[in-house]
Amino acid sequence: MAGAADTAPKRGRFAPYGLLSPGIIWLILFFLVPVAILLRASLSSQPERFVPDDLRFKWKWSNFSNALNRFGPQFQDAMRNALIAAVVVAVIIAAVVVLRRGLWHSTRARRLLIGALVAGFFGAYIITSTVDGWGDHFQRSFLYAGIATLLCIAIGYPLAYVIAFRGGAYKNLLLGLVVVPFFTTYLIRTIAWKTILFDNGPVVDILQSIGVLGDSGRLLATPGAVIGGLAYNFLPFMVLPIYVSLEKIDVNLVDAARDLYSSPARAFRKVVLPLSLPGIFAGTLLTFIPASGDFINAELLGSPTTSMIGNVVQNQFLVQLDYPTAAALSFVLMAIITIAVLIYAKALGTEDLTG
Template structure:
């Protein structure tokens, strides 16, 4: 049973409540990590909100004044709503693409791969080990104007001879999809792997067709994996700007590009306000989504 990868169905369920120890030991184990997270995740988030309310007249050298300058928000949103909206759109399209590509893959590995399961799982995580920026540059090459893929597409009868992929929204979304696909496939696979095969046999015994068995048994039982996977895809995708920079053009800039540039320009209040605005938008969207999906057992 001792594998790095989750290859076997875990038959021992979670320990029953009475098998867990009470007392202060739990807190002691939890404390060092929680301290780190509190100090370097919670405190920074509070600082970010505070910084977003500084007077934008200050600068890094002269210092900022805390004036509760709420006006930073309307200013940031008015200037960059286009990039915010574009980021959400790209992230949504990439997430849908991840479902379309990732579900068949996770399903094939969980149910159809037989003894090749471990090899395929390794293949899914393998790209992680080659630097992600180097891989994105590989896409820059693959989608380039003079490479065989674009030449092939241009040769097809229904495409124009001036078809381009690089520096278009398509290449940015394809890059984002590629980037976050493993983060969708792995939680979904974990969910599919847990499904009791006897349930599918029962469905088939009760004259359900394979398609119906999938729709009535497999799909609903895999929903926690789908929800977890879409969150791990959509949220980082909305904040990503590497694909927009390496595979896109000035017309595909996302909100991450702008936040980063504002920090570089030294405009900390506006950058922070834009960052908080992005975070709040995502939290609201995710809360609605999780509530609609009806799964609260994500963690």
């Protein structure tokens, strides 16, 4: 095998930019520019009538506060909740760091923890200072998406672990089995869950007869159904990155830990888990972000009392045609997520983020 220096990428002056430009220009034109237009829309007033070629742009900062206030009557409660949540997260992280000094000694884990801490405080800062109100819908979005993400880790990590370390010759087949259900359309899968959880369906009947649900109890139209749907639909986005990071682990490291009289549990905690953290974080992003903006699960499996911020944006944009409000709401969602992502990316390095 050739030495590392020989296989290293070439230095390029113009060629790389030439190769990059078509794709990157496409992304600039159809990702960056639209987002800028959306930002502009979120700050403009809606004119009374249609005037061709005249956008009649007027600054209207109050779109943000109006939009948020309209959908956020419980501003005071929410602000308090957000602060409490941020403090709890910070305390838990601090406790983990103090108790698990081994984790602290790993540079990457340390960077991750600092990143998480900063993100938590920064998030709380945005929530409490710039945002005028914090809607029920925002709260529900992040709550449901958060719980769904945790469920995905709980189901996905062991699955990825077993495939990576015990899959043997069947590794690719097992990975394929994880992906295959997702070749059926997203909406169809969600409709299938609606069929399963249907009010007169066998699952509800059984749960009613053994007394878990009351006689008029339902599974559909509950937060549980929405969270379950989200967790199901984004599970492969958790399994695949975790699998990739577990697969990269050099088993000799585990053997070394075992040779040095580490118990299997300890070897897992000190070697495997820290090395798979990038996978967990990438999976968390790939699960949490789409889940927090999703409206299909809330629409098909939920009720108006479980509707999320995605439902509001969709309704405002496509039904009410109130673009400024829709734009302002999407921007708040995107701003919070982008800041968190940038901090995580800084802590992780983008290389790891993309697997």
